[in-house]
Amino acid sequence: MLELSGVRAGYDDIEVLHGVDMHVDEGEIVALIGSNGAGKTTTMRTICGILSPSRGEITYRGEEIHSKASHEIVERGIVQVPENRDLFTNMTVIDNLLLGAQTEEAKADRKENLDEMLELFPRLAERKNQRAGTMSGGEQQMLTLARALMGEPDLLILDEPSIGLAPHLVQEVFDVIEDIHAQGMTVLMVEQNVQQTLKLADRGYVMENGRISMTADGDELLEDEGVVEAYLGV
Amino acid sequence: MSAIETVRDRYRTFDDQRYAPLVKGVGLFGLLAALPTIIEIDVAGMELAALLSLKVLILTVIYAYTAQAWNIMSGYTGQFSFGHAAFFGIGAYATQALVVDAAVNPWIGMLVGGVLAGAYGLIIGALSFRFKLQGHYFALATLAFAELLRFVVTNMSELRGANGYFKAFPRDYGAEYGLVAFQFQNDLPYYYLIVGFLLVVTLVSWLIKNSWVGLYFFAIREDERAAASVGVPSFRYKLIGVAVSAFFTALGGAYWSMYFNTIRPDTVFALFKNVELLLPAVVGGPGTLLGPIVGSFIVTPVSEIARTTFSDINGLDRIIYGAFLVAIVIYSPRGVVSWPSQARALWERVRGDEEVSE
Ligand SMILES: Nc1ncnc2c1ncn2[C@@H]1O[C@H](COP(=O)(O)OP(=O)(O)O)[C@@H](O)[C@H]1O
Numbered sequence: 408m409l410e411l412s413g414v415r416a417g418y419d420d421i422e423v424l425h426g427v428d429m430h431v432d433e434g435e436i437v438a439l440i441g442s443n444g445a446g447k448t449t450t451m452r453t454i455c456g457i458l459s460p461s462r463g464e465i466t467y468r469g470e471e472i473h474s475k476a477s478h479e480i481v482e483r484g485i486v487q488v489p490e491n492r493d494l495f496t497n498m499t500v501i502d503n504l505l506l507g508a509q510t511e512e513a514k515a516d517r518k519e520n521l522d523e524m525l526e527l528f529p530r531l532a533e534r535k536n537q538r539a540g541t542m543s544g545g546e547q548q549m550l551t552l553a554r555a556l557m558g559e560p561d562l563l564i565l566d567e568p569s570i571g572l573a574p575h576l577v578q579e580v581f582d583v584i585e586d587i588h589a590q591g592m593t594v595l596m597v598e599q600n601v602q603q604t605l606k607l608a609d610r611g612y613v614m615e616n617g618r619i620s621m622t623a624d625g626d627e628l629l630e631d632e633g634v635v636e637a638y639l640g641v
Numbered sequence: 642m643s644a645i646e647t648v649r650d651r652y653r654t655f656d657d658q659r660y661a662p663l664v665k666g667v668g669l670f671g672l673l674a675a676l677p678t679i680i681e682i683d684v685a686g687m688e689l690a691a692l693l694s695l696k697v698l699i700l701t702v703i704y705a706y707t708a709q710a711w712n713i714m715s716g717y718t719g720q721f722s723f724g725h726a727a728f729f730g731i732g733a734y735a736t737q738a739l740v741v742d743a744a745v746n747p748w749i750g751m752l753v754g755g756v757l758a759g760a761y762g763l764i765i766g767a768l769s770f771r772f773k774l775q776g777h778y779f780a781l782a783t784l785a786f787a788e789l790l791r792f793v794v795t796n797m798s799e800l801r802g803a804n805g806y807f808k809a810f811p812r813d814y815g816a817e818y819g820l821v822a823f824q825f826q827n828d829l830p831y832y833y834l835i836v837g838f839l840l841v842v843t844l845v846s847w848l849i850k851n852s853w854v855g856l857y858f859f860a861i862r863e864d865e866r867a868a869a870s871v872g873v874p875s876f877r878y879k880l881i882g883v884a885v886s887a888f889f890t891a892l893g894g895a896y897w898s899m900y901f902n903t904i905r906p907d908t909v910f911a912l913f914k915n916v917e918l919l920l921p922a923v924v925g926g927p928g929t930l931l932g933p934i935v936g937s938f939i940v941t942p943v944s945e946i947a948r949t950t951f952s953d954i955n956g957l958d959r960i961i962y963g964a965f966l967v968a969i970v971i972y973s974p975r976g977v978v979s980w981p982s983q984a985r986a987l988w989e990r991v992r993g994d995e996e997v998s999e
């Protein structure tokens with residue numbers, strides 16, 4: 408479904424990704440793990456067209472997408488929950504959710520999807536006419552996730568969706584991910600909760616210094632000594 | 642519950658109704674339509690019209706109209722234009738040049754001007770958005786494009802250079818005085834015409850505000866990078882904002898040229914015209930529907946009355962505009978229309994303090 412080969416990208420003159428190869432197949436949950444500053448967020452931004460690679464290529468369903476603008480990538484069904492949330496803090500919860508519906512299909516279904524999201528995240532329903540900026544960090548994170556789902560993505564990209572959340576909310580986020588995956592959505596996710604993520608994921612990639620250093624099934628990675636030592640703090 | 646709270650509660654339930662915008666619109670435009678009659682009422686032996694003449698009213702509504710047009714781009718998408726005189730002048734010149742030089746009906750000239758201004762707006766937008774100009778840099782770029790046009794027109798003998806145009810009589814383009822000719826022999830019809838223009842642009846503005854386009858505009862205004870990353874084609878929507886705003890601003894210029902009869906580069910393309918076109922929206926409340934109208938009713942009469950009363954002080958109206966601009970930008974960037982809700986918040990805070998101290 409999604410394939411990166413030899414992708415190099417970065418900011419201005421600094422190259423952060425030095426040739427990344429990875430792929431995501433239809434229906435999978437794929438995890439990307441690695442220490443801080445390894446380049447995970449940069450990878451997500453490059454896939455979504457916020458950064459463009461200097462070398463290498465990214466294809467989605469057989470089509471090159473690495474030279475496309477971010478709105479063209481969203482149109483193709485790739486939606487991201489960014490690390491920094493990117494909410495419109497002065498707009499209401501409802502308006503933020505509506506802004507998630509960008510493809511024609513998503514726009515057509517927006518009424519049903521809106522109801523569904525408010526049901527799935529009751530806290531958002533209580534605050535639906537409140538400005539997004541007045542909500543707590545956890546609620547904002549839920550809103551970001553719900554907004555992404557409003558886009559009816561085929562491939563959902565999650566960059567640390569549980570960061571800074573209280574434990575019971577972390578569980579809620581993982582439940583939602585499991586739920587939408589069961590409905591057939593493909594997921595590529597970056598997470599600090601490595602154990603929980605790898606249990607959920609079909610496959611995982613380990614990133615170090617802008618390169619993929621290892622890839623295996625989720626369970627295998629959980630048992631790998633190097634991974635356990637580096638990321639599970641055992 | 643105190644009386645004031647009851648009233649407020651009633652207003653809130655009214656505000657939630659579907660028909661609320663219609664009622665407010667009819668109320669507002671009904672008031673505007675009644676104004677020429679209202680100013681003739683004697684108050685303590687003096688007619689209001691001595692202070693607020695029909696001419697001043699027309700000028701006020703013209704600037705309410707142009708500010709509403711400016712607001713569609715700069716208030717809604719947040720791309721602050723300091724160069725709307727370019728569009729205003731294009732509208733005025735297209736109308737007059739076609740009437741005088743080609744005997745074309747001014748209504749057609751007005752539409753030609755609107756389209757040309759829209760095209761000029763697209764060029765300005767495409768260039769400056771491609772080069773990612775924002776904030777002050779974008780404002781300066783729009784100003785440069787407006788000044789460029791003034792320079793070009795001043796030096797173009799085909800457009801009569803610095804002398805400009807003087808309006809032809811209706812018979813010269815095959816019409817009688819009246820609506821078709823866009824010419825009347827007294828001011829009252831002109832007043833109702835510009836109120837009609839204001840109604841149209843306000844309606845368009847309201848429709849935009851309540852549609853997807855408006856949602857995209859506001860998202861771009863708030864955080865363009867985030868808007869792009871959720872998938873809003875921001876370049877395209879900023880261009881839509883410029884084009885619509887430029888089109889309507891040009892119609893204002895066309896009206897201006899038909900009402901004031903004569904146009905010159907240093908009136909319709911004037912450097913100061915850029916300020917006059919944006920100030921009512923900034924004072925009244927940028928990004929709101931009511932702001933440009935309220936703003937113009939504050940700014941325009943005051944500066945007009947001052948200008949005619951103290952006519953020996955050159956440039957007094959500009960000083961007043963400057964004072965308004967500085968005061969509002971520093972003390973109330975959300976404009977006059979935000980005062981009621983701010984006053985309410987203040988009142989509630991004061992009362993809250995009292996309750997605590999008791
Ligand atoms: N906006 C930016 N400008 C310049 N350098 C950046 C920027 N964002 C991240 N970096 C650098 O890129 C590297 C990788 O960052 P990032 O992709 O955010 O890592 P991760 O998400 O894996 O923690 C880091 O060295 C970081 O300092």
Ligand SMILES: [Mg+2]
Nearest residue numbers: 447448449490
């Ligand atoms: Mg990161």
